[in-house]
Amino acid sequence: MPIQNPVFNLAKAHSSAHRRRLYFIYHRLSELDCAHSYTLTVEQFRAHVSVFSETRQLDCSFLSEVTFDDGHISNLNLALPILQAHHLTAKFFVTVGWIGRRAGYLGWQDLMALRDSGQKIGAHGWSHRFLNRCSDEDLGRELLESRRVLEDKLGIEVTSMACPGGRYDQRVLSACRAAGYRHVYTSIPRTEPFSECFLVGRVNVRSDMGTEQIRQLNSPGGKLLSRLRRQYFAKNIAKTLLTDRIYDRLWWMFAGNGAETEGDP
Numbered sequence: 001m002p003i004q005n006p007v008f009n010l011a012k013a014h015s016s017a018h019r020r021r022l023y024f025i026y027h028r029l030s031e032l033d034c035a036h037s038y039t040l041t042v043e044q045f046r047a048h049v050s051v052f053s054e055t056r057q058l059d060c061s062f063l064s065e066v067t068f069d070d071g072h073i074s075n076l077n078l079a080l081p082i083l084q085a086h087h088l089t090a091k092f093f094v095t096v097g098w099i100g101r102r103a104g105y106l107g108w109q110d111l112m113a114l115r116d117s118g119q120k121i122g123a124h125g126w127s128h129r130f131l132n133r134c135s136d137e138d139l140g141r142e143l144l145e146s147r148r149v150l151e152d153k154l155g156i157e158v159t160s161m162a163c164p165g166g167r168y169d170q171r172v173l174s175a176c177r178a179a180g181y182r183h184v185y186t187s188i189p190r191t192e193p194f195s196e197c198f199l200v201g202r203v204n205v206r207s208d209m210g211t212e213q214i215r216q217l218n219s220p221g222g223k224l225l226s227r228l229r230r231q232y233f234a235k236n237i238a239k240t241l242l243t244d245r246i247y248d249r250l251w252w253m254f255a256g257n258g259a260e261t262e263g264d265p
């Protein structure tokens, strides 16, 4: 076991504190190739994590952070060993109403294993309904009930949540604050300051995103992140003009996604 140098570690921690972070959203992994836009193979994820591990050592790069949405079983079985091999801690946002009830998703024992391995856990609503479409009453269940159940069952403080489908508005954000969340994760592709803000942007990782793109995204001044941001705002305009429901139907049709997918259109 290498001897840790406290002076070096302190200096490294100090230099990290000035770096901006870039959060990435993953959904699920598969051992085999899969047509779903948000399912990466284990080898693709391993390659991405190697880039994160490498660029985290470089002061000239953003500090990349890994997050997972939905709570798919592959987060534990396939992603955790890779994260652990690189000493990385990720944040897992789970859809609380699916825990132990939906085939292919994490159960409570699985979440306890993630918790015990030092990974972070946050909420992703109760039923994965888009929060901007919920009534005030339904928002209570989606936000407050999901936090309370996670905290009771896992004995941890839950202060972060990720909006299903990346959908939110000012009413949703006020409800998040009222439900006790200090950080709300979105899918706005942008970097963040070192200290976690209330609204946190993230890059949604698709299965066609290679390591070269991951490297570009991690480089300050790279054009890819601004391009993804422009696409994000263009999609938001399309959602407003077409209404969310019609937009979603078109997205699933043209992106070749099945009805069981939970990605972020």
Ligand SMILES: [Zn+2]
Pocket (backbone or CB within 6 Å): 069, 070, 124, 128, 163, 164, 165, 262, 263
């Ligand atoms: Zn989701």
